[in-house]
Amino acid sequence: MTVSGFASPVVAQVTAVEASLLAFVVFTALATALARDVLAAVIVFGAYSLGMAALYTFYRAPDVALTEAAISAGVTTLLLLLTLAKTTRIDHEAAFESVNLPAAGAAGFLFVGLLLTMGDIPAIGSPDAPVWSNPDVSQWYLAESYAQTHVENTVMAVLAAFRGFDTFGEAVVVFAGGIAALIVLHREVFA
Amino acid sequence: MSDAVDDTDMTDTPADPTGDSEADESPDADGDRDDTEPDLPPHRAASRSGRLDSETRQGTPYTESQVIMPTVKVVTPFAFTYGLFITFHGSGSPGGGFQGGAIMAAVVFMIAFAFGIEATRDWLANTVVVALAVGGALAFAGIGLVPVALGGAFLQYDLLPIPILDPVKYGMEGVEIIGIAPIVSGVLMGLFFLLASGFDSEGSGFGNGSIDEDGSIDESEPIEEGGSLGEGAADAGGDR
Numbered sequence: 001m002t003v004s005g006f007a008s009p010v011v012a013q014v015t016a017v018e019a020s021l022l023a024f025v026v027f028t029a030l031a032t033a034l035a036r037d038v039l040a041a042v043i044v045f046g047a048y049s050l051g052m053a054a055l056y057t058f059y060r061a062p063d064v065a066l067t068e069a070a071i072s073a074g075v076t077t078l079l080l081l082l083t084l085a086k087t088t089r090i091d092h093e094a095a096f097e098s099v100n101l102p103a104a105g106a107a108g109f110l111f112v113g114l115l116l117t118m119g120d121i122p123a124i125g126s127p128d129a130p131v132w133s134n135p136d137v138s139q140w141y142l143a144e145s146y147a148q149t150h151v152e153n154t155v156m157a158v159l160a161a162f163r164g165f166d167t168f169g170e171a172v173v174v175f176a177g178g179i180a181a182l183i184v185l186h187r188e189v190f191a
Numbered sequence: 192m193s194d195a196v197d198d199t200d201m202t203d204t205p206a207d208p209t210g211d212s213e214a215d216e217s218p219d220a221d222g223d224r225d226d227t228e229p230d231l232p233p234h235r236a237a238s239r240s241g242r243l244d245s246e247t248r249q250g251t252p253y254t255e256s257q258v259i260m261p262t263v264k265v266v267t268p269f270a271f272t273y274g275l276f277i278t279f280h281g282s283g284s285p286g287g288g289f290q291g292g293a294i295m296a297a298v299v300f301m302i303a304f305a306f307g308i309e310a311t312r313d314w315l316a317n318t319v320v321v322a323l324a325v326g327g328a329l330a331f332a333g334i335g336l337v338p339v340a341l342g343g344a345f346l347q348y349d350l351l352p353i354p355i356l357d358p359v360k361y362g363m364e365g366v367e368i369i370g371i372a373p374i375v376s377g378v379l380m381g382l383f384f385l386l387a388s389g390f391d392s393e394g395s396g397f398g399n400g401s402i403d404e405d406g407s408i409d410e411s412e413p414i415e416e417g418g419s420l421g422e423g424a425a426d427a428g429g430d431r
Contacts, residue, residue: 062285066277070293075379078300082386149348150360151282159287160363164346167366168331171374175328178378181385190381191317 018058025051034099036092039084046077059124063155256305263305271298278372282364288371295372296379308387315380323377331370334362 014022028048035041049072056065122129132138145157159167182188278291303311338350348362 063287063290066286066290067293070290070297074297075293075300078297078304079382079386082383086386086389148359149363150357151363153282153284153287155285156281156287156363156367160366161346161348161359164335164366167371168335168346171331171371172328174378175324175374178324178381181382185385185389187385187388189317190320191312191315191384 018055021051021055021058025055034096036094036097037089039081039089040095042077042080042084045080046073049073049077063153255307259305263301267298267302270301271295274298278368279364281367282360288367289375291367292372292375293379296376296383299376299380300383303383303387308384312384312387320377320381320384323373324381325377327370327373327375327377331366331374334365334370 025048028044028051031044032041032048035044049068053065053069053073056068127133141154141158145154146152149157149161151157274291274294277286277294278288281287299311299315335346338347339345341350343350348359351358351362353361
């Protein structure tokens with residue numbers, strides 16, 4: 001692990017679109033953490049999710065991007081706004097929270113520590129990346145999923161067929177989440 | 192509550208009933224024009240009267256907008272069709288039941304924000320929401336259990352008794368379309384309506400105004416005496 005490892009090859013490949021998306025995501029994430037008004041924080045958090053969805057699309061993960069856009073940017077923002085409408089809005093003098101220096105120091109320390117590991121992570125899109133070149137997992141699914149499940153979308157083949165039981169568990173968790181909300185809010189009907 | 196008793200002198204006491212009725216009516220006149228007062232469900236009326244402070248400051252969430260309503264009217268069919276496409280075409284392109292169900296639920300949220308949450312709640316009955324969530328869960332379990340009944344494993348699609356069509360592909364489509372998508376859209380709609388109706392504060396300290404000695408909720412206090420607003424807030428803090 002050398003410091004120059006993450007400086008030269010990776011940074012050189014970053015395109016303008018990618019760099020601006022990354023800057024947007026970092027900016028909105030910081031603004032979400034620092035905004036003093038909760039309404040502003042919720043709105044900026046929605047923008048952050050939209051930026052993440054665009055970034056996932058850019059990295060060719062459209063399934064994840066769709067989920068991020070629909071759930072995080074859309075539904076979660078709406079539910080948070082709906083909850084905020086039920087509370088009292090406090091008028092703040094300052095636009096931003098004052099930064100807690102020990103907390104910022106701890107976060108910065110963690111950030112630098114994680115940044116130092118970047119040199120060992122394979123470049124984005126590298127054909128040698130273990131997650132891609134592994135013949136027993138990724139390559140096996142890509143080779144076999146159409147032959148065994150007859151659907152073109154490998155993500156759906158893995159979710160609904162190879163890991164179908166897990167997906168059933170996830171669907172039941174979503175269903176149980178709705179029931180739990182009913183119980184917590186002391187209600188017997190949804191609508 | 193000794194503060195309230197101390198503050199109300201003899202001249203204030205006769206004025207109280209009129210002040211009460213005014214405080215009760217004003218939030219209704221301001222927002223939710225489609226609501227008629229008598230058929231408010233009790234939980235709704237209770238939660239509303241408990242939040243007088245916030246509602247008089249920023250109004251109810253719903254405002255009838257000449258921009259939002261036509262926009263939503265135009266966008267709704269396209270967005271709903273896109274949700275259906277994402278759900279039904281999940282096997283050949285990105286997407287699937289989870290994403291499509293979320294988009295279809297978001298269409299309902301859009302309609303609710305444009306035309307009023309209460310109107311949408313009446314239009315989309317509780318039965319529909321529950322049927323979507325429960326029906327989806329049962330359909331997913333059913334598709335999984337049919338092969339078990341035929342001597343196979345859970346979700347062993349090739350044993351599904353589907354004539355003509357490929358049972359593996361259409362079994363997976365069935366799980367996505369009649370299993371996951373209804374669960375997700377039903378539960379999301381349910382969460383939306385639950386959060387919109389708010390917390391039923393019966394028997395808990397949340398969202399209530401200050402409570403008098405006789406047990407009645409004195410909701411007019413923070414509005415009646417503008418100077419004692421801070422006191423009211425301090426009272427509520429002490430109650431919790």
